[in-house]
Amino acid sequence: MHYVLDFILMLPLLIVFCIESLVKLFIPKKKKSVAGEIVLITGAGHGIGRLTAYEFAKLKTKLVLWDINKSGIEETALKCRKLGAQAHPFVVDCSKRDQIYSAAKKVKEEVGNVSILVNNAGVVYTSDLFATQDAQIEKTFEVNVLAHFWTTKAFLPDMMKNNHGHIVTVASAAGHTVVPFLLAYCSSKFAAVGFHRALTDELAALGKHGVKTSCLCPNFINTGFIKNPSTNLGPTLEPEEVVENLMYGILTEKKMIFVPSSIKLLMAFEKILPERFLAVLKHRLNIKFDAVIGYKDK
Structure with missing residues (x-):
């Protein structure tokens, strides 16, 4: 009875906040300036990381670029310099904690305190549980999840000290809903989404409201990591x-960034629709890609 009474007393707040959220949908969000900020992007030697570096370069930031691929990271740095930004490439294997901490120390000594951290590096293996090697499972979690802990532990203290900064987690729609033959990847991205949400609440609990967080959750992207992806959700991004x-999303300090935004609706459906209907819906979505199947039915 006590909980029912509490809920009734909170109803006016619920109504006010719902109206506020609805109104905000029609008000253009102001973008913050990041000029002069030191931005570190992991996995910046190709794909999303490289293009994100280019966009930050246009905004007069100072870039720290990490990747395991030396030629890729140097190519990204060269283009960023042509766009007018300072760029500092570091060869770092984000599956190695000691390399992350060592590189982080060098960044602080040679460049300065990072104020925007984009945890973008990731790996994916398209195979069922039995065809996914143990080392591949470990690598998936080391890069897609554990690296976020090590980079954040390295750079967050200075952000908290200044009560200013931004931690960006590049996750996936697969961090909210599961897909067959991406078992390790989905599990790691669920963990990445959980990392983002827990970190967000922890910063709020510590009163560090100046340190922002964002999490990117896109559908299949045409980067070549997953071969021949297709789904009725729409074309490959x-x-x-x-x-x-x-x-x-970063410049407007949006906490969860779904691409396309229709994924958010699918997430809501998963919470309220009957399980059998969800099975039919997932069948209709017809998610496909090339995968290795190791299980043999004897």
Whole structure:
């Protein structure tokens, strides 16, 4: 009875906040300036990371670029310099905690305190549980999840000290809903989404409201990591479209960035619709890609 009474007393607040959210949908959000900020992007040698670096370069930031691929990261840095930004490439294997901490120390000594951290590096293996090697499962979690902990532990203290900064988690729609033959990937992205949400609440609990968080959750992207993807949700996303949405989300301090936005509706359906109907719906979505199947039915 006590809980029912509490809920009734909170109803006016619920109504006010719902109206506020509805009104905000029609008010253009003001973009913040990031000029002069030190931005670190992991996995910046290709794909989403590279394009994100280019966009930050146009905004007069100082860039720190991490990737395991030396030629890729140097190519990204060269283009960023042509766009007018300072760019500092570092070869870092984000599956190695000691390399992350060592590189973070060098960044602080040679460049300065990072104020925007984009945890973008990721790996994916398209195979069922039995065809996914143990080392591949470990690598998936080391890069897609654990690296977020190590980079954040390295750079967040200075952000908290100044009560200013932004932690960006590049996750996936697969961090909210599951897909067969992406078992390790989905599991790691669920963890990445959980990392973002828990970090957001922890910063609020500590009163560090000046340190912002954002999480990117896109559908399939045409980056070549997943071969021949298709779904009735819509065409495979082009990297440029995803990065455009990511940058808008960062600059307007949006906490969860879904691309396309219709994914948000699918997430709501999963929470309220009957399980059998969801099974039919997922069948109609017809998600497909090339995958290795190791299970053999004897």
